Amino acid sequence: MKMTRSRAQDPNVCGVTAAIAVIDGKWKTILLWLLESGPRRPGELRRRLPGLTEKVLTQTLREMEVDGLVHREVHDVRPLKTVYSLTAFGHELSEALAPLSDWGHRRLETLAEAQSVS
DSSP, X not given: OOHHHHHTTOTTSOHHHHHHHHHOSSSHHHHHHHHHTSXXXXXXXXXXXXXXXXXXXXXXXXXXXXXXXXXXXXXXXXXXXEEEXXXXXXXXXXXXXXXXXXXXXXXXXXXXXXXXXX
């Protein structure tokens, strides 16, 4: 477990630090974004994210489940069918990240403009 994961539950840290601890990692924000449009099976998530291994996907989704962001539903059919979806808390986080995403896009545009001038 990374040190930042423990910060997600530390009541003595800044709220922003606690929030970032929950989304820390290469794949969590993009998984939030993909699950925002509806439930997905793990295979579908892996196809959408070619650099993501099955092991890392499973680990990341489990962390997100522990943090209350995603719900894992296993259908009792053969072969087993697992579906992940955002919880209400996950949707709330996704909505909270939208302004930050907008800011990030504006920053990237500013950087691109500055590079084209140089």
